[in-house]
Amino acid sequence: MLTIHGVTRSRASRIIWLCHELGLPFRQEPVIQAYKLPFPDAPDAPVNTRSPSFLALSPAGAIPVIEDDGLVLSESLACTLHLAKKHGGDLAPRDAAEEALMLQWSFYAATAIEPDALTIMMLHAGREQTSEDATLIADAAERLVRPMKVLEDHLATHGHLVGDRFTVADLNVAEIVRYAEGYGELMGQFPAVLAWLAGCHERPAFRKMWDARATKEH
Incomplete structure (x- = not known):
């Protein structure tokens, strides 16, 4: 299943909207922007863009990131363009x-x-x-x-x-x-x-x- 890393109040909203258009199921990991947290490096901080686990996935430390059948892809517009083309239909390019x-x-x-x-x-x-x-x-x-x-x-x-x-x-x-x-x-x-x-x-x-x-x- 497609995984979207990023909270909805971010550019991840673009990917989520597209998934709803396509009827595409997804799992969302709500990675939050580090600047929104008072202590993003604290041991009990929620997963954020400075968390080691997320940086291992995205060295740029920016959301959103998707995992799609082994493909790890960042940049929200690249993600939406990729998913639209992959899944086809009216939202995708015809030529x-x-x-x-x-x-x-x-x-x-x-x-x-x-x-x-x-x-x-x-x-x-x-x-x-x-x-x-x-x-x-x-x-x-x-x-x-x-x-x-x-x-x-x-x-x-x-x-x-x-x-x-x-x-x-x-x-x-x-x-x-x-x-x-x-x-x-x-x-x-x-x-x-x-x-x-x-x-x-x-x-x-x-x-x-x-x-x-x-x-x-x-």
Whole structure:
């Protein structure tokens, strides 16, 4: 059985969502990020990204990691792309061109959107902002206008990113765009992106992952 190492409140959520889409059973080992623990090296600390047992599996000390029929694989987007292709169906590429486009959109979101979207999520939601925070958020939002416009233009004329159907590319990119979803000053400029993201989040598999994430401590 597939094993996912990582808590649900991490990029492991991408893999969990995909497993629900595929109907793929999995076992989850809730490895927590070391920075969330006051004493991650304590003998009684829960398994975390600095635990020797986890570092033996992942020398980079980062979650998520999957074990799949002897394959140990890290990097969440690599994991979702691998599992989608392996198990097939509508979420997977149907030919080499679709596979290339799924890689393109996934990598584009990871490099052009995710860093600044994470800044917005961490500084904008659930905390009192300082003037420095507000400046960092505004700068991140300004940098995101160009890559978000690329998504907007594509989604305004296509229902999805690849093949006119929901695929692993939509899942990967939606999980990244989600980080900036709560910042209306940015997202309000991109109605097609918001409509597409809402559609992704209405999927039963996403709701199943999100409900589980909401009930877990980490």
